[in-house]
C-alpha cells in the first residue's frame with residue numbers, strides 16, 4: 001500500500017527533512033488520507049507532549065564534589081597522547097599481518113578486519129619504526145579504529 | 158593546574174547534556190548523579206587522549222550510556238552500583254517531586270509511562286533524538302549503529318508509544 005511507504009516520510013516531514021517536492025507530496029497525501037493524517041497528528045501530539053516532561057536540574061555543586069573526589073583519590077590524568085594511540089594501533093595491525101603471514105596457510109592469508117585488543121604495554125617498548133612512518137600510517141587510519149582503542153582504554157579503567 | 162582548568166571547561170560544556178540523558182534513562186536523580194560523576198572521572202583520567210579530538214561529546218555520551226546500561230542491568234538483578242569514594246550530595250537541597258504526578262495534562266503522564274516501556278535501546282534513541290536533538294548521524298556514531306537502523310528504531314519507538322496510547326484509549330483510533 002502507498003501509505004506504508006509514506007509513513008516514514010511523515011516523520012521526516014515533521015522533522016523538516018524533506019525536499020520541496022517530497023514535502024508537497026506528503027502535504028497533499030495528508031489532506032486526502034485519514035489514516036496518515038491520524039498518524040501525523042498522533043506523532044505531533046506525542047513529540048510535543050514528551051517535551052513537557054520535566055527533569056531535575058543538575059546540581060551546581062557536582063563539579064566541586066568531583067574536584068574533591070579527584071583530590072581525595074589522588075586521581076591523575078593518564079598521559080596517553082594520540083600519537084601513542086596511533087603507534088599502538090600501528091604495532092597491532094602490523095603484528096597481526098606478520099602473524100598471518102607466518103602462521104596461516106596460503107589460502108587463508110587474508111588480513112583480519114578487527115583490530116582486536118590492544119596492549120598498552122607496547123607503548124613502553126622501543127618500536128622498530130620511525131616516527132615518520134607511524135604518522136604516515138596514522139593518517140590513513142579510520143576514525144573508527146581510533147575509537148576502538150579509546151574504548152579499550154576506557155574499559156580497562 | 159592546566160589539566161584541571163581544561164577539565165572544568167569540558168564539564169561546564171557537557172555535564173548538563175550528559176546528566177539529562179542519564180536521568181531520562183534511569184529516572185532517578187541520585188543514580189544519575191552517580192553515573193555522571195563516574196563519566197567525568199573517567200573523562201578526567203583520559204583527558205590527554207581527548208585533547209584535540211573533534212567530537213568529545215560522542216565519547217562522553219558513549220561512556221555515559223555504557224555506564225547507564227551497566228547500572229540498569231545491575232539494578233534488574235537487584236544489586237547496587239559500585240562507586241569510588243564519591244562525595245555525598247543528598248544533603249543539598251533538591252526537589253524530589255519529580256516522581257509524582259505534576260503535569261496539568263494527563264497525557265504527558267501517559268506518554269512518560271510509555272517512554273519508560275520502551276526497550277533500553279529504543280529509549281536511548283528516543284531521548285537522544287527528541288530531547289538532545291541530535292542528528293541521526295550523530296546518534297549512529299555514538300551507538301555505533303547504521304544510520305538506517307537508528308531511523309528505523311526511532312520510528313518504531315514512536316509507533317510503539319502511539320499503539321499503546323491507543324490501547325489505553327488516550328488517543329483515538331482513526332475511523
Ligand SMILES: [Zn+2]
Nearest residue numbers: 003033035036
Ligand atoms: Zn495514507
